[in-house]
Amino acid sequence: MDVIVKPTPTLNGEIGALSSKNYTTRYLLAAALAEGTSTIHFPAHSEDSDAMRRCIRDLGAVLEEDDSKIVIQGFGSHPRDVRELNVGNAGAVLRFLMGVTALCPEVTFVNTYPDSLGKRPHDDLIDALGQLGVDVQHEQGRLPITIKGGNAKGGHIRVSGSVSSQYLSALLFVTPLLAEDSTIEVLNDLKSKVVIGQTLEVLEQAGIVIHASDDYMSFRVPGGQAYQPTTYTVQGDYPGSAAVLAAAAVTQSDVKILRLMEQSKQGERAIVDVLRMMEVPLTHENDVVHVQGNGRLKAIEFDGDAATDAVLAMVAAAVFAEGTSRFYNVENLRYKECDRITDYLNELRKAGANVEERQAEIIVHGRPEGVEGGVEINAHYDHRVIMALTVVGLRSKEPLRIRDAHHVAKSYPQYFDHLQALGASVQWVKE
Numbered sequence: 001m002d003v004i005v006k007p008t009p010t011l012n013g014e015i016g017a018l019s020s021k022n023y024t025t026r027y028l029l030a031a032a033l034a035e036g037t038s039t040i041h042f043p044a045h046s047e048d049s050d051a052m053r054r055c056i057r058d059l060g061a062v063l064e065e066d067d068s069k070i071v072i073q074g075f076g077s078h079p080r081d082v083r084e085l086n087v088g089n090a091g092a093v094l095r096f097l098m099g100v101t102a103l104c105p106e107v108t109f110v111n112t113y114p115d116s117l118g119k120r121p122h123d124d125l126i127d128a129l130g131q132l133g134v135d136v137q138h139e140q141g142r143l144p145i146t147i148k149g150g151n152a153k154g155g156h157i158r159v160s161g162s163v164s165s166q167y168l169s170a171l172l173f174v175t176p177l178l179a180e181d182s183t184i185e186v187l188n189d190l191k192s193k194v195v196i197g198q199t200l201e202v203l204e205q206a207g208i209v210i211h212a213s214d215d216y217m218s219f220r221v222p223g224g225q226a227y228q229p230t231t232y233t234v235q236g237d238y239p240g241s242a243a244v245l246a247a248a249a250v251t252q253s254d255v256k257i258l259r260l261m262e263q264s265k266q267g268e269r270a271i272v273d274v275l276r277m278m279e280v281p282l283t284h285e286n287d288v289v290h291v292q293g294n295g296r297l298k299a300i301e302f303d304g305d306a307a308t309d310a311v312l313a314m315v316a317a318a319v320f321a322e323g324t325s326r327f328y329n330v331e332n333l334r335y336k337e338c339d340r341i342t343d344y345l346n347e348l349r350k351a352g353a354n355v356e357e358r359q360a361e362i363i364v365h366g367r368p369e370g371v372e373g374g375v376e377i378n379a380h381y382d383h384r385v386i387m388a389l390t391v392v393g394l395r396s397k398e399p400l401r402i403r404d405a406h407h408v409a410k411s412y413p414q415y416f417d418h419l420q421a422l423g424a425s426v427q428w429v430k431e
């Protein structure tokens, strides 16, 4: 399915933020790893969170869900002996479960998105699992991947953090369940470091003890622990909401998004500060972000690693800013659903934006007068490319047609409904 985005000068109204993807995947996993009954209120529904639901069910968890909550009977440290798991296109779900399946005799993760997740690297995690005695078969660090676990006991693990924080999160989820204590040493840089704060928060809520250094570069994990069943409530999602906030920032708007916690550990909450730095009129009080856009934005410089999943939306806003913006320290955007630097900038250029790339930077020469539009956009299987190009389309002179826009459902299936509710001219069309 494609979406046609037409120029839309004004957006007005109020929406509730979607539920956080990162917290939902973590709570589902923590509930599955606990013996007993856990409850998760307001879990996200999207392809990625559904992938975690499907996989923990395959591994032996029992799930019962109604409109507002999911009740889970976990399998504790004894997942069922399954042969195959399908994580769809969900990177975090794959990496977390590659860790957990160190507890299983033999599981193959199949390759259902060869042009997206199928191209992403997992070498650093494979290497770390090898240090735990797990035999991993793979196609040059890519899917399909077979994990032959069952013998992991714990020990000293060194893992590189220079490509993704998800490898470290995977080790943090599984090592407490191993018989012996572990130490984890992070080598090189740790990208998306703030996300580790979310992992540690969830582990603590599940009663797991981890001793972390202040810089998150080394960890001591007592073995033989048990996840406790408990009740979780999922907060609103900043990465998805960032795109809606960027849309409000580039239009004449009066838009409120509810349920966005000020004290959240989500790094992407920086969208609020970034838009403020761009001089977009907004307030953030009582978990409500209120944007009263006047269409005028100022260029900024920003370290994007602190807010990795909101950078594309920030760049889309910068396309219409006065001056040149620079988003630096963003190399690991190249290892996501697509190459979010080269592929994304190619699509932005097609739409008429003036952008440049460096290996770890995105540079945007703003065009406050608007861009031409009138072209077809390739989604590259990437929900965040789809959301960001939609923001650009709202302020293009001619409509944008975003091909295969249904991939937005990876994280935010109701994105276009939310924009329509705010008055955006977006319309689904069959190919």
Ligand SMILES: O=C(O)C1=C[C@@H](OP(=O)(O)O)[C@@H](O)[C@H](O)C1
Pocket (backbone or CB within 6 Å): 022, 025, 092, 163, 164, 165, 166, 169, 191, 192, 195, 308, 309, 332
């Ligand atoms: O742990 C997680 O849930 C995630 C970590 C981040 O990935 P990287 O650590 O690879 O940057 C983020 O981009 C992804 O959407 C979700």
Ligand SMILES: C=C(OP(=O)(O)O)C(=O)O
Pocket (backbone or CB within 6 Å): 089, 090, 091, 092, 093, 309, 336, 337, 384, 411
């Ligand atoms: C990169 C993302 O997800 P994942 O790595 O889990 O596929 C994302 O949600 O933008």
